[in-house]
Amino acid sequence: MKKLLDNLLNKIAFHFKQDASKMLIWTGVIGWGLSSAAQIGAILVNDKIPDEQKSFLVPQEMADAAINIGLFFCITQATKHLVTNMFKTGKFATKSVREFLNKHKDLYGNKIGKYDFDLATLKEFHSDFPLDDYLTTKNFGTTVATVAAGVVSSNIITPVIRNNWASRAQQKYIDYKNNPSPELNPYSKVYTSRGMKI
DSSP, X not given: OHHHHHHHHXXXXXXXXXXXXXXHHHHHHHHHHHHHHHHHHHHHHOTTSOHHHHHHHHHHHXXXXXXXXXXXXXXXXXXXHHHHHHXXXXXXXXXXXXXXXXXXXXXXXXXXXXXXXXGGGXXXXXXXXXXXXXXXXXXXXXXXXXXHHHHHIIIIIHHHHHHHHHHHHXXXXXXXXXXXXXXXXXXXXXXXXXXXXX
16 A cells, blocks of 8 residues: 555656646645535535525535636636746746857747747757756746736635625525525525435
């Protein structure tokens, strides 16, 4: 069992060692998912919450989870992709990479910034290309950008969208409580601690 776990951890470490930003994104998604599942589970097993209230709270928590996870993943992934491409195409570069590109300006001067240009491939043709410096800086840059995107997503964008959605859902629920007709019922399912009932 220990050997199996060690092999799994080694594979994970190898997969993420050159791209810490990818690890941050997926640990963030898993964290949001586990947190949301725990919150929903706590509502379902809590006998002090009436079934009618659960019918509102559980779908609301599910929607919150979808918004939290979806926005976090999309914003961090888009930021990572953008910053990675800026490094990959030479738009962002360290001093050593810029010096290399200036030295070979006749070959790569018109390729900088082009989507199909990848600095990492230059090591195959030029032994003097500073690949380690390039990879280290790219990894650091995308990691910092991903962390910043995660903070903005979790603390600014997600709360605004989630609160807007929650206020509309709550108003629908209040309207239904005042006039309990099927047309106004925001949720057609009743959730209990034993599962879901229609």
